Amino acid sequence: MNTTAGKPEGSRVIMIDGLAISVDDCPVRDVLGSVGGKWNSLMILSLAEGPRRFSQLRRLIPDISQRMLTQTLRDLQRDGYLARTVFPTKPPSVEYALTPLGRSFLELLRSLVRWSGEHHAEIRAARRIFDENGV
Amino acid sequence: MNTTAGKPEGSRVIMIDGLAISVDDCPVRDVLGSVGGKWNSLMILSLAEGPRRFSQLRRLIPDISQRMLTQTLRDLQRDGYLARTVFPTKPPSVEYALTPLGRSFLELLRSLVRWSGEHHAEIRAARRIFDENGV
DNA sequence: CAGTATCCGGGAGGATACTG
DNA sequence: CAGTATCCTCCCGGATACTG
Secondary structure (H helix, E strand, O other), X not given: OOOOOOOOOOOOEEEEOOEEEEOOOOHHHHHHHHHHXXXXXXXXXXXXOOOEEHHHHHHHXXXXXXXXXXXXXXXXXXXXXXXXXXEOXXXXXXXXXEOHHHHHHHHHHHHHHHXXXXXXXXXXXXXXXXXXXXX | OOOOOOOOOOOOEXXXXXXXXXXXXXXXXXXXXXXXXXXXXXXXHHOOOOOEEHHHHHHHOOOOXXXXXXXXXHHHHHOOOEEEEEEOOOOOEEEEEEOHHHXXXXXXXXXXXXXXXXXXXXXXXXXXXHXXXXX
């Protein structure tokens, strides 16, 4: 994030909107990593209705590559949003499910989805006007 | 995200969590662009308490480069989150302020900030456990 | 003061092939 | 079925220098 090559690193903090925000170790940045990635949010939404297996998720999200499907699942599992369960059948099947943390985050995500739907037209309009007047 | 510069693109839609999500023209993706960018969210939070001028913002967010400060402001202005007002003094001064849309989005952002604070420890813990057991 | 203009490295993410 | 392993491309964002 920042090289700060040579600094003692005394946990620099800036005040924004009445909030102490750490530049070096920011909770919001951590969460934004999960909301900002291309597939993370969609993945959590895809598990909203219940556990799904790898190939089910692949069909649910046709545009994702195996590589990104695997990586997204691993990242979300790592941060505790979802749990991975292996059933030792043959061939093996693996199930992914939201954890309590993931379900809690899902609420936030639904607010975001709702807000997006309500204001998308407004955003598109602003963009159009800006682009017309701009160049 | 998508140029839309030539394809008929019959608006492919997938159903997730009871929601119709367009792959080609997704409201959530548009908003996630603003929440996901490295500086966008922080910029909106920085304008929460009132209008700020360019150099004020630079001091508020010491780690940002001029380039990214300019670009972040332009992107957010383009999408209608903030308004830019030029005062023809000399040297000129420029003021940035949240629009109603920006203030509406700010509420969402504050939920995100609150949630992040409340669950950061949990996330860090999950991460630690995963990394230990992993390799 | 409030920006452009360039150059550049690193990482996110896509495509493809292979495996237990 | 549920993944690894590679390779490659694009573009985000940092550094630096210049300007009205």
